[in-house]
Amino acid sequence: MGTFPGFLYRQFTFKPKPLPKSLNLSGKTALVTGGNAGLGFEAAKELTSHGLARIILGVRSIAKGEEAKKTLLAMNPQIDVQVWAIDQESFESIKNFADQAASLDRLDIAILNAGVKSMEYVKSKTGHELNVQVNHLGTALLSLLILGPLKKTAAETGSPSRLTIVSSENHFWVKLKEIKGPDTLATMDKPETFGKGMDRYNATKLLNVLWMRELSSKISASDVIMDAVNPGFCQSTLHRTDSSGSSFANLIGWTSAQGGHCLTDAATQHAKDGHGAYVSEQTVKR
Numbered sequence: 001m002g003t004f005p006g007f008l009y010r011q012f013t014f015k016p017k018p019l020p021k022s023l024n025l026s027g028k029t030a031l032v033t034g035g036n037a038g039l040g041f042e043a044a045k046e047l048t049s050h051g052l053a054r055i056i057l058g059v060r061s062i063a064k065g066e067e068a069k070k071t072l073l074a075m076n077p078q079i080d081v082q083v084w085a086i087d088q089e090s091f092e093s094i095k096n097f098a099d100q101a102a103s104l105d106r107l108d109i110a111i112l113n114a115g116v117k118s119m120e121y122v123k124s125k126t127g128h129e130l131n132v133q134v135n136h137l138g139t140a141l142l143s144l145l146i147l148g149p150l151k152k153t154a155a156e157t158g159s160p161s162r163l164t165i166v167s168s169e170n171h172f173w174v175k176l177k178e179i180k181g182p183d184t185l186a187t188m189d190k191p192e193t194f195g196k197g198m199d200r201y202n203a204t205k206l207l208n209v210l211w212m213r214e215l216s217s218k219i220s221a222s223d224v225i226m227d228a229v230n231p232g233f234c235q236s237t238l239h240r241t242d243s244s245g246s247s248f249a250n251l252i253g254w255t256s257a258q259g260g261h262c263l264t265d266a267a268t269q270h271a272k273d274g275h276g277a278y279v280s281e282q283t284v285k286r
Contacts, residue, residue, distance in 0.1 A: 013280045016254065016261040019046060023268060026051040029106050029153075030267075033058035033086060033142070034114035036068040039166070043111055043267075048072045054080040054104075058097060058114065060087055065136040088114055088138030089125040092136025098145030104267055106156065107149040111123030111267050112139050113166045117238050119200045121194040132188050135204035140166060140211050143226075151223045160225045164267040167228040169280060171206035175199060209278060216276035229266035230280035234259035 029045050034040035035057035045053055055072065059065035065083035072081045084100055087093040101107055115135045124133035143163060150161035175195065180187065187193055194200050209228050216226040235253040266279040277284040 002169070005171060007233070010281060011254070014232075016232065016265070017260040018261050019050060019264050019268060023050050025108075025268075027053050028108040029054040029056070029104060030109035030111070031056040031058065031101065031107060031146070032111045032113055033088075035059060036061070036065045036083075037232060037261040038238060038256050039263055040111070040113040040230050041068055041071075042257045043113065043263040044068070045075060046071060046257075046260055046264045047109070047267075048076050048081075049177060050081055051076070054082065054103075056082045056084055058084055058086040060085070060114075086114070087125075088134040088142075089130070091126065091138075091141060092137055094112060094141050095145065098142060099144050101149050104149055106153040107146065107161065108153055108157075109162045109164075109267050110143075110146055110150060111164045111166065111263055112142060113263060114138070115166065115204075115238065117198065119197065119201075121191045121200075123189075126151055127189070128185065129189050129194070129200065131200045131204045132185065132207070135201070136207040136211065137185075139208065140215075143211070145234075147219070147224065149243050154223045160222055160271070162267050163209050163224050163226040164263065165212050165226075165228045166263060167208040167212070167230060167278070168202075168205040169230045169232075170198065170202040171209050174202050174206045211279075213276055219275075221275035223277045226272060227264055227270065227274050227277045227279050230278070231259040231262040232281070 019111055030052055032040050032044045034061045035044045044057060048055055057065050057068055062083055069081045069083055084097055086097040116131060118130045122130040125128045126133050128137060150163060154161045212226060212228040219226060232254050234256055235250060236256050263280060265282045270284055273284050
């Protein structure tokens, strides 16, 4: 894992598989952030096709979320599709979203997929660098705030809930000097530490894995099985600000649907060995 030749080998030799047809999610509620486009939308579609009772799309644009909702209802007219606003540049918006989740009668599956790949330094609304704010801080806060409804559902159903954070193989390719202390976040907020190309994006994907490992160590697997997933290099809206990345994805990338398979696999499979795990190519990896 983590070498460029290895990355190319896996891109060409492994093809993600959809969930088993026998998987039955009837009665369950799932939540997907960034659920109106790209991998998040594909994951929402696949979960919907397995009989969910309810799915919540966490989106920045309600209008785009409503368009995604039409597709899901066409696939499964019986499902309750809810479109909720969430802006991961706003801690208040994240808290409001989590408060809505706390009002649910159950929450079985959460896929925290919302993310950005900004190739240039941008200061977010909170004052933190944009990639760090959206990919790490926003995701970390939301993961903490939705533990309550996930644990509550596990207690009531007698089965662990699932929490998946979308990371990337890119977390292996970090220049560690960027995240050295004594105050890592303060260091990463400085424009001069941003690096080149995908350096900062890669660093936030490492922070995703480190956060998942730490938080999962504080949670019982009987309550919530938590993991981080590498969806592979896919043709996705993630590359909308990176023309070279988009071209490369069109050349060798998996489809968004295949990336979605990786998300749903991590969020529903690997119950025995998946807690605190990094899942790549639909397998628990080191």
